[in-house]
Amino acid sequence: MKVISTSTGSNVFGEGVKDGTSIALGYMPAAITFGFIAQTTNLSIQETLLMSLLVFAGAAQYMALSLLAVGTGALEIIFTTFIVNIRHFLMSASLNEKAHSDSLLKKAGYAFGVTDEVFAVTSMKQGNISSMYIYGVFLISYISWVVFSGVGHTVGELLPATLQQSMTFALYALFIALLAPSLKKHRKIIFLAGLAAVLNSLFIQLMAEGWSIILATIISAIILEFVEPASQKYTTAESPARKEKR
């Protein structure tokens, strides 16, 4: 592990792993369920593991299984995956603002790991974040996702039904745990999250979930920027505090 050789790098990496543990925990039931459904959809253990290894996108992987089950064609499954995951474009763009600048290769590497959960944990971290921190959060989550996909394929049917039902809530609990502390800090954040929640609940009736989340997020982020511009939070108009990291 070359990470250990640089002391600051390994500390930050370790911090990322620690913060990512809650994601790894939340992924356990999600991945076990995915693996189990994959097995009932007649995917082999190799196919199940390969999908988790190469795609690393919970919602899209579930959706692919349900499409495979009803005999949908390859192009349609791939296109649906694209629609479901296009929201990560927005998340990466936002993360790019917060992350330290680094070599494009390193950024291209952790870009693979920008799931909803990895994005949520890294973007709620105070201050700017380094690539090693993001790698820490990403890798512990990724390992959990892949390993427990395999576990689910092998022994998923052994999980008690009552526990399965309640464990589907794990990732929502994680999102709530990430959001709650910020709600106490700024009134603006209550409106940002609340408006996006209401808009998403409306849009989801009208369009695919992928588009709905994106539209709700963008509209809410734009409206609140005009109602309460970020630059007004700082003493000077040109907000040097926000430029510090560059």
Added chain:
Amino acid sequence: MMSVDIFIIIIGMAVVTYIPRMLPLVFFNTKHIPPTLEGILQNVPYAALGALIFPGALLIHDNVVFGLIGVLSAFSIAFLSGSLITVVLGSIAVLTLLTPLF
């Protein structure tokens, strides 16, 4: 054992998932970004969390009350303690205890 069809689907899914995640991180220049756009991008995480939680969290069971209890438990535990793992395990514990009622 792997069927060619499934293999192609997995590769296609991997490509269309990776590209949107990679493009902004590799090609966006954060140095010359207008302040308004920067403000919007800083708002995105909070708005995204709102949209990721609702309405999904309420729809995990046919009965909306099940999800609602989960949401209220998670927020209560989060306001009291703060540790991510406590919130995740605590709200799952509450829901597991209540599952027989649903």
